[in-house]
Amino acid sequence: MRTVGCLLLDGVRAFDYAVIAEVWSMPRGSRPGLPGFELRVCGPGGGAERQPGGAPVRLGGGLERWPDFEPAALADCDLVVVPGVEDPYAPTPPPVLDALRAAHRAGVPIASLCAGAFLLAEAGLLDGRRATTHWHLAPELARRYPAVTVDPEVLFTGDGLIWTSAGVAAGIDLCLHLVRDAHGQGVAAAIARGMVTAPFRAGGQAQFIPTPVPVVGDDPLAGVRAAVLAELERPWTVAELARIAVMSERSFARRFGEAVGVPPLRWLSEQRVLAAQRLLEETDLTVEQIAVRCGFGSAVSLRPAFTRRVGVAPRDYRRAFGRARA
Structure with missing residues (x-):
């Protein structure tokens, strides 16, 4: 897992994008002892030549970012990560859904953070699978996509090809799990130390703990x-x-x-x-x-x-x- 594709489109949550960038923005040699990664930010309007009349992707919180590649480049990555979107009920552009389906057909593992599960479900990639999302959104995900088995309790879940996570910090847990799965616990722990975050929370841990921290x-x-x-x-x-x-x-x-x-x-x-x-x-x-x-x-x-x-x-x-x- 060296080349990681991050899907970026209007309304993506800035926190989720930042988590992905923090975990995988490590060019070779930038951190001694750790593998190097290439993070490819893919989205509408991306590519070597910015399309005439195009505009940068507008992230939540008023931030903007030009994608570096078109969505079709996701199929050439070793892993695709889909951040959550602020409006999970908004329709996804058809070329983006086509790109996700093409990456899946190519055998590329795909992971979604938080409300990104709605994009995978809209593309049909969660049909017949167990999936999760933020506990507040889980009932609507189950209602809209009855072919998906929605588990609102866990932090993250997956079968090796498709992964989904709960909200906010659970996205960090899933990203570190994917690093651990590909490169071992030592690499995941080193990245976690750099992020000053816990190195391990199992995916089956409960999303919602009813007592205060x-x-x-x-x-x-x-x-x-x-x-x-x-x-x-x-x-x-x-x-x-x-x-x-x-x-x-x-x-x-x-x-x-x-x-x-x-x-x-x-x-x-x-x-x-x-x-x-x-x-x-x-x-x-x-x-x-x-x-x-x-x-x-x-x-x-x-x-x-x-x-x-x-x-x-x-x-x-x-x-x-x-x-x-x-």
Whole structure:
């Protein structure tokens, strides 16, 4: 994944475009140790010769930007990312829909951020697929496009060819996931550090958490999470975690789900897999040793959890992203 196409048209949300540019605007050699990317901004009126009488694309917030390529150039990219639009119910220009369909036929993975799912649905690319968008827009997406299975709960979802994400910050999560999937956890984490953002939130995490974001220093569960991450090798149970939090098991499980968006043991499994990814990339430890260090106990237990979360077995992941390949 080296050449990334960003679709730009009138009404695109400036935040979504900025996220895409921040993640993939990295020419080769600009950040030592990280792969170089070419971000191709494609949209109506783009190209080497600006069309007579044309106008720049008007983004939300009063910003303007001339596309560098016509929409048809999306089919020549390794990945296409469609930012959200401020009016998801407005019709999309037919040449843009044709370009998305052509990229899909060419086998190019396509991802949408937030309300960009409406463009993919209008192009017919979400038919028969599970998709998400901002929770506020999800009912209308389902009503307009009944062939799409809309899941309003998750941060992002996809099948390798088509990806969709929820609103605002979930777009960052999906972009980092796509980098991680193509280049490994180390590259995604390095980009996240540069953006000063969290390096990993699983796509299945809840979009909407019904409690306010806790004030720094006022999160009673922060100490529990820190204790777990410091000793992932321990066979943690909900009962142990509840004792650290000085809560009943029932209250702890409820409070944890409200604060983090997933149940405690699911969060624990995600953190263990994440740690295993890092060790597979950065060390020469055996898969058995990594399994013990990360709390799985054995490679036999690690394999199904890792494959379910990452999509490949631990040994295959190491072959793709380990130090020898680097």
